[in-house]
Amino acid sequence: MAPFKAIFSLVLLLVISGKLVQSDKTFNFDNQCSFTVWLAASSSIADFDPERGPGTTLKIASVPDTWTGSIWARTKCSFNPSMTKFSCETGDCGNGIDCQSPPPTPPVTLLNFGISQNVVSYEVNLNHGFNVPVRIQPVRGSLVGGSRPCPVVDCIKDLKDVCPAQLAAGNSNGAYVGCNSPCDALKDPKYCCTGSFSGSACQPNEFSRTFKQVCQLAHTFPGDNDPPIYQCSGATAYNITFCPF
Numbered sequence: 001m002a003p004f005k006a007i008f009s010l011v012l013l014l015v016i017s018g019k020l021v022q023s024d025k026t027f028n029f030d031n032q033c034s035f036t037v038w039l040a041a042s043s044s045i046a047d048f049d050p051e052r053g054p055g056t057t058l059k060i061a062s063v064p065d066t067w068t069g070s071i072w073a074r075t076k077c078s079f080n081p082s083m084t085k086f087s088c089e090t091g092d093c094g095n096g097i098d099c100q101s102p103p104p105t106p107p108v109t110l111l112n113f114g115i116s117q118n119v120v121s122y123e124v125n126l127n128h129g130f131n132v133p134v135r136i137q138p139v140r141g142s143l144v145g146g147s148r149p150c151p152v153v154d155c156i157k158d159l160k161d162v163c164p165a166q167l168a169a170g171n172s173n174g175a176y177v178g179c180n181s182p183c184d185a186l187k188d189p190k191y192c193c194t195g196s197f198s199g200s201a202c203q204p205n206e207f208s209r210t211f212k213q214v215c216q217l218a219h220t221f222p223g224d225n226d227p228p229i230y231q232c233s234g235a236t237a238y239n240i241t242f243c244p245f
């Protein structure tokens, strides 16, 4: 009977491990801003109503097992009078309410994710500027390459207060709506880390240092690896909060 028992154990093991590999993750969005945001993802992560009023939440229970992309918040979105074009003051991505023509128009705070089964890399990235404060809080799980819980990453202070005039983005009335990255605003290879400024020549700059003072846990220029892009294994959820003050 021993061989039979061994095979039975093996089958049981496969069934159990199969269950563990299956990724049951949810993304919980919470808009704590005093204004409405319209969520956007590129590539599309799920079908959902993107419009999130102040104080509302959204749970996406069917996150794909494999997905790489960005999530962001759009602000002050509306249809034009003839209802043919939907546009937003920040984070705009073409004509659609569903964001059919990404990437977004900067400035926009980007939440970048790489999902591979139960391992997820995540970061808050300011390479295309900043529009809305945000936090990513993994729920449970453990940090890959470290024996500690998966760290929070965020940029929760409004860069408005420190945004240099050359980088400030305004709406049609000239009011501040977000802070551009120096690469997008000034198109200098030094800030974009292109050409002779790529690789190890990609260094912090006066603008990225200002961003870093306010948002230590966000990536503030293309070569920023402090903190590294965390990878979290086994988290049951990722809580994404806009304006978590």
Ligand SMILES: *[C@@H]1O[C@H](CO)[C@@H](O)[C@H](O)[C@H]1NC(C)=O
Pocket (backbone or CB within 6 Å): 028, 030, 057, 137, 138, 139, 237, 239
């Ligand atoms: C994550 O969000 C869910 C749903 O809003 C909430 O119940 C839970 O307490 C949050 N967990 C953490 C660690 O923030």
